[in-house]
Amino acid sequence: MRKRATAKQVAEAAGVSKWTVIRAFTPGASITEESKRKVLETAAALNYTPNLLARSLATNATHQVAVFVDDFANPQKLPFLETLTERLQAAGLVVMLININNHFDHVHALLHADQRQVDAIILFGTAFRNETLTDHQLGRGMPPMFVLARDSQIDGVPAVVCDAERALKDIVDHLHERGYRRPGFMTGATVLSTALRRRQHFAEFWEEKGVRDIAVLSAERYSAQAGAEAVRQYLNSTNATDRVDVLMCENDILAIGAMDEMRGKYGLRVPEDMAIVGFDNYELGGSSAYSLTTYEQPRHQMVELIVGMITGRVDAETVSLPGKLVIRGST
Structure with a gap:
């Protein structure tokens, strides 16, 4: 590999000091326009670029x-x-x-x-x-x-x-106004779910409206496949008359996987048989194939x-x- 030109070589070719070369490549540094022009032209001719890793040793910032x-x-x-x-x-x-x-x-x-x-x-x-x-x-x-x-x-x-608390309040208020009374919640990866607090606030706001029985579906990870697997287990183990009328999923990709499984394998209609809500406003969820109600993060x-x-x-x-x-x- 060809050796890189050094700041010292640029300085010698331009007839300036090494520190003038360094200032020419430092935003906001004190240097005359003429000196800066001379350094940059010489640097371009020698194919020189500053070594940021070496500079970090002096600035203590990489x-x-x-x-x-x-x-x-x-x-x-x-x-x-x-x-x-x-x-x-x-x-x-x-x-x-x-x-x-x-x-x-x-x-x-x-x-x-x-x-x-x-x-x-x-x-x-x-x-x-x-x-x-x-x-x-x-x-x-x-x-x-x-x-x-x-x-x-x-x-x-x-x-x-x-703001998870505000988000889930808006979601629960919307679902309650639409007449849903048998909510369910699909969580993602356990540790991440705890950090997101979405399930916690979902339960709190439903309890304020007199609804305490919330079905919980657990997905092992955040993926469409995991969402499909979680809803499949739920539908296979729950009588049709006992199922939730709305399923809140911790994010959109879980909701998309659940919706595909419900409609494709079980012939369920969304929202007539079961409504679905996601979180994140992932682009695919807004397509006509899903028309997913969701919450958009800023x-x-x-x-x-x-x-x-x-x-x-x-x-x-x-x-x-x-x-x-x-x-x-x-x-």
Whole structure:
């Protein structure tokens, strides 16, 4: 491989000091327009680009952010990741995506990110428990951590979330007004479900309306297949007269899988035989094939806030933002 040109070589060719070369590539640095033009022209001729890793040794900042994700079967992750990576890159930060699932040790992954000297870690949909993040191996020198799109119960780890309490109140009010009285709830992965609090608020608001008996369907993961499997088990084990009249699914991909199974294998009509509600406003759910009632998270606002916290423009504290109910034909 051809050796890269160095700042020293550019400085010698341009007839300036090495520090003038560094200032030319540093946004906001004090340098005359003539000197900057001379340096940039020489750098282009020598095919020189600054070594950001070397510069990080002096600035103590690598401008790298690690994003931890585990539930890749959930397609709603992609719009969030697109928005998140776009905003981080626009802020001059490089994203390091780390796959965390049952096959990888979470503490090891955190230590690995720290060894890469990332400036921050974003926990996005990952099943971290308090005891994991307070492991004795994780010292005080760890980079700051932030949680995106789920609650954080850990001191010193702020979260940016959609207001689950407000969301579920809006959903339950809508379903009650439509005359539904036998609700059910489909959860996703157990740890993540606890962090999302959607089931908890769903039960609380139905209880306020005098409905305490809520059927619970459990999916092992966030995927269409898991949603289909969970509703299949429920329908096979429940008499038609005893079934729920509306099923709230913890997210849209579970709802889509459940709806496909109900209509395809059992011939049930939505919403006449059973209404369906999702969460996230995944694009496919809005198609005529599903017309899924759902709740849309304020994705862009959430991402802007968490990027602002990482860059220091916004105070690092837990923030809960309202979304909006999207009513369609499934209810």
